[in-house]
Every structure is written in structure tokens, then in C-alpha cells.
Amino acid sequence: MGLHPRAIMTFLLLVLELTRRGYKLIISTHSTVVLDLVWALRHIHECGGTEADVRKLLDLGSTPTPREIAMSAIDKEYTGVFS
Numbered sequence: 588m589g590l591h592p593r594a595i596m597t598f599l600l601l602v603l604e605l606t607r608r609g610y611k612l613i614i615s616t617h618s619t620v621v622l623d624l625v626w627a628l629r630h631i632h633e634c635g636g637t638e639a640d641v642r643k644l645l646d647l648g649s650t651p652t653p654r655e656i657a658m659s660a661i662d663k664e665y666t667g668v669f670s
Contacts, residue, residue, distance in 0.1 A: 595620045600645065600656070607659035625665045632661050 590598070595618060602612055614621060624644075631640050638657035639649075647653035 590618075592620070596645070599624055600647075603645075603656050603660050606663055607656055622667065625667060628660055628663070629665055636661065 627644055638654055641657035641660050642653055
């Protein structure tokens with residue numbers, strides 16, 4: 588918490604890039620932005636959304652790397668533990 592919204596988004600893009608590369612991550616946060624992103628990615632996956640939907644959500648361009656990140660983000664499984 589306390590990061591500028593754009594800094595949070597930059598961090599989340601880094602997380603998505605690391606997961607695209609095969610890393611498994613655990614994030615501990617109180618940020619609702621992270622939870623909102625996980626919810627949105629799950630929703631896009633469940634509704635048959637495309638990488639274009641993810642790029643639009645994340646305000647990414649259509650060059651190869653953002654497309655790869657978006658495609659990978661749809662295919663990942665996200666879980667949350669709330670306490």
C-alpha cells in the first residue's frame with residue numbers, strides 16, 4: 588500500500604512477466620488492486636475472453652511481448668487466501 592497506482596500496475600506487469608517465464612509467486616498484500624486484477628483475469632478466462640481483453644484491461648500495446656504476457660495471464664491459475 589502507499590504506491591502510486593501506476594507503480595502498482597508496473598509491479599503487477601512484472602509479476603505477470605515472471606509468471607509467463609514459469610516462476611511461481613506468492614504475493615502478500617492489502618492492495619485491492621491486486622485482488623481486482625486476479626478477479627478480472629479469472630473472469631476473462633471463465634468468460635472465454637482473449638488476450639486482447641487482458642491487454643485492454645492492463646492498457647498494453649499489441650507488440651509481441653505484451654501479447655505474450657496477456658496470453659500467458661489468461662492461462663494461469665490464480666488463487667487467493669484471505670484471512
